[in-house]
Amino acid sequence: MARHGIVALLAATILGVNVNAGPCKPYSSAALSSTVTVEPTVTGSSTITADVTETTDALQTTVTEATTDVTDTTDVIETTITESATETTGTLETTVIETTATGTTDLVETTTTEAAIEMSTAVLVPTTTTAAGPVCEPTQILVNPGFDDNNNGSPWILGPGASVSQVNPRSPPNFMYNTLTQSSTSSTISQELPALGPFTYELQYYFNLQTAVNGRGFSCTVTPTINEQTLAPGQTLTDSGPYGFRLSSQSFIAQDPDSPAALFLTVHCQGTFNTVIIGIDDVSLTRVCQTVD
Secondary structure, eight states: OHHHHHHHHHHHHHHHHHHTOOSOOOOOHHHHHHHHTTOHHHHHHHHHHHHHHHOOOOOOOOOOOOOOOOOOEEEEOOOOOOOSSOOOOOOOOOOOOEEEETTEEEEOOEEEEOOOOOOOOOOOOOOOOOOOOOOOOOEEOOSSTTSOSOSSOTTSEEOTTEEEEOSSOSSSSOEEEEEEETTBOEEEEEEEEOOOTTOEEEEEEEEEEEEEESOEEEEEEEEEEETTEEOOOOOOEETTBOOSOEEEEEEEEOSSTTSOEEEEEEEEEEEEOSEEEEEEEEEEEEEEOOOOO
């Protein structure tokens, strides 16, 4: 488009010259060339296009070789390990690294210095502490042991045939009546207790043959039980005696000291009889604390 503009300009210029021309000298090519350069912008644009098309720039790359000086470095690793009563073996591992720079291999020399490991071995002396056991205090743990606190025997639990009576007790006013017949040959009273612990207990109670109706050749016993642990029965009572209150006393340690307990006193009769009444009075269950000299 720039070249077409120049041609048009030249044509217009020539026509103008012809119209006003007289018998003068023709214009020289130098003057025409001076007129062409009136549009410096167009000429500059044409020159830029020509330069881009016809000129090739060569890129020159200068590679500068970097020389790396490797200085031998010695790293001293100081390690302090403190352990209690443990033998420790420390192993130092050394890794050799090769560094390659522009075709040149520099070997990095690593100097390994063994660090002196100071190990202090502490001797642990085990200390045994004996926990103090529960304190033993002599205590009678039954409630209403003589059946005198009330007329229903509470907190004793009375089974069939058991009742509180005031007829001929060992210690007034009350004692326990256990009535047995051919249709009911056993009678039980019981009281619930806390866990007895690892202590020794002494169980005592008094019993007697109170009444026997048409009894010939019978025998009766009173057997104590702590949960499922059966203790020795008291003396056997028969139709021929003994008569009067008899003492039964024995010591024991509960087989299950950590569980709540219950004391059972069971009267059992066998043989020939219509009715037998066995009396029980003054029951005690005492924690016994023995002194070791």
